[in-house]
Amino acid sequence: MLQKVLSQLDQDRDAAVARLQDFLRIPSVSTKEENRTDVAQCAQFLADRLNELKFDARVHETAGHPVVVARNEHVPGRPTVLLYGHYDVQPVEPLELWKTPPFEPTIRDGAIYARGAADDKGQVWAHVEAIRAWQQAGGVPANLVLLLEGEEEIGSPNLQKFMEEHRGDLAADIALISDTNQFARGLPAITYGLRGLVYEEIFLQGPDHDLHSGLFGGAVPNPANILCEILATLHDDQGRVNIPGFYDDVVPLEDKEREMWRKLPFDEGELARELGLEALVGEAGYSTIERKWARPTCDVNGITTGYQGEGAKTVIPSKASAKVSMRLVPNQDPAKIRDAFERAIRERCPAGVKVEFKNFGLAEPLVVPLDLQAMKLAAEAVKVGFGVEPTFMREGGSIPVVSQIKRMLGIDTLLVGFGLPDDRVHSPNEKFDLDAFYGGMRTAAALYARLAEMK
């Protein structure tokens, strides 16, 4: 039966791509107030498509953007799989760098270009197409529950509450998420570890209005200079994060893990070239893969202060603010790291300026056991989908819901993603390879069959 479903998917590819394009056309940018109705429309679009496939799909309102929950008719005794995904996307700025408009999905060079193509709409849609094929062939062989949210890109502020309120509907034996990458083109992967996240914005206030830098320069604290001096203290000369207690709870990398990763085909020079860099840099004593997957970081994501228009303005800014995010690894505690960060910044803030903070999200780091039965079944499904054994990797990104699922539903999550490292997620010209989409549809179809065999 799986073979029939797979060949159906192979024959139906063009129509599947056309349906994905309809999904990608909806500008569901969750962080922008102006896109609120687009996000809601995107949720309804998903529910409508799933209802057409004989799933019971509903749009649930929240304090923020809606959540879509969909389920097939559950057969007693069958394993239940909770499939999580998100239909919201990152902002598109700077818009002028896009070769084609972010919400006019365009096929070129064997890929589909659009905001959300890989993160995460394209991967969600691979599952929708697998479901379509199974339903046409008599029904998905496992009990499926889809949980599709619209606030992943803003830190899922309302998901935890929603999951608590709908714990019963979400009960499952295993969770499944396709929002990660293959290791490389032709090397599909299962991700067993994720970094956590603390995202903060720092606000400095100096004079209560902008001042003429000639009349007042030298006499008053300049929040722009001070912000730089403070942010400059966040790393030492070895590239280590300079926040007291930051590394206290970090579990050291195991030798066998470092060994396994050392064997992966990875060309540092090639990645540097792809990114237009002379060299990759970072914390001393660790390989690039280790720094990306398994070491904590602290990056400035944006700074706003003073005059940013064209030409010159001789002004001492009244305010300066910076968005700063930290990636965490087991067993760092996001709340503890946030407190340590704020304490360090306050202590380093000189007299004459006031400092305030705003938090935009906390996510726990985690690792899923490699010897899990479901992990082995998932590996078989990837082999069916892509024709090669998966690589077992960790990822630098954060998927907060995985730890929430563990905490609230008591189940582990399989991260079987189809993206590629060069998909430019969160950047202009985001894309999703068509081969990844095709292999993803096949893998999703095989996952439902294999996971139905769970004991």
Next chain:
Amino acid sequence: MLQKVLSQLDQDRDAAVARLQDFLRIPSVSTKEENRTDVAQCAQFLADRLNELKFDARVHETAGHPVVVARNEHVPGRPTVLLYGHYDVQPVEPLELWKTPPFEPTIRDGAIYARGAADDKGQVWAHVEAIRAWQQAGGVPANLVLLLEGEEEIGSPNLQKFMEEHRGDLAADIALISDTNQFARGLPAITYGLRGLVYEEIFLQGPDHDLHSGLFGGAVPNPANILCEILATLHDDQGRVNIPGFYDDVVPLEDKEREMWRKLPFDEGELARELGLEALVGEAGYSTIERKWARPTCDVNGITTGYQGEGAKTVIPSKASAKVSMRLVPNQDPAKIRDAFERAIRERCPAGVKVEFKNFGLAEPLVVPLDLQAMKLAAEAVKVGFGVEPTFMREGGSIPVVSQIKRMLGIDTLLVGFGLPDDRVHSPNEKFDLDAFYGGMRTAAALYARLAEMK
């Protein structure tokens, strides 16, 4: 005759204010391409008004914004005064902080609120009104040449060339500028020293596109972090500018100068409160007045990098840029300081990022001799205009044209300004006190009479 002119000015105050408001309504923002026609219209407005006063006023096109030159009928043997002013203004952002729109001049609490009210339209207009009164009384007693430019706020890129081409028309015995402040309300001043300026923008380029901070954080150079680390090196822990050679040519303050300034009524705490600050801070070893008037500085005027919208975006920026300006004192050489600055930044820029610079202006610092005859005559005129002896001060701002006038026309410049320290020039809610405007008109009228006595 002067008495008649003065009482005429006193009687005509309301009409004078109304005429100033017409001048202030023109949004002559020289740094914004979108205001180009407004700037041109502002030049024509000035020429029209001066021609109505029987001056020969002409609008001269340049490669940038026009220059207005106006002269009365010169009487042989009479001293000639070159009056310089500028009719362009700073940008108004952030617009939302203005209590009333910047180009709808509004009278409240004895002041006129508008962009350019004090810097420099209001002060230029005090002279226009003085000229009006003298012309009605039979003519300005000195030979006057008005040189009014529209690019002062962007570093006067075309003024030098213009002055070279019109050297003959601009020949004079002394130059006069009203674009500075009184020391305080009721304490009019003559400014005999100005700081110079170097204004640079630094551009850092890291990855050739923005990257996901989860997928790449820890592996690539982050231009936002690096920019902060570089800018943080610009000061040492004593508040001194940390650029090799920066202080080499600085002329130390003389004891008698420090003594004279120590006697000035200046309440540091009061200024701090006015600015909404807990404390004034700056270079160790110097008073606030010394730091503002006679010590060099380095201030960040603006930073642009990464995501600046609402909410969170987990991005590693591809680019980061900062506008940085340095105020100079005698005998620092702007070109030499610019080179030292760029050299220091390049040396401090780590591997993995590219750095470029753009210069937005160089101005020489200067001091005018206190024992100049014209300086004494000007002091008498201020006494006539405001009823009290002027204070002799220096100022932290830069007026590049003063050194150009010295270099090209070989004459000194009298800086007799009417602004007040709390006028918020370059900031939201810029204003010009009506008493300063009235006293300014009287002082201008008296200056023409006194300077006519120059030997």
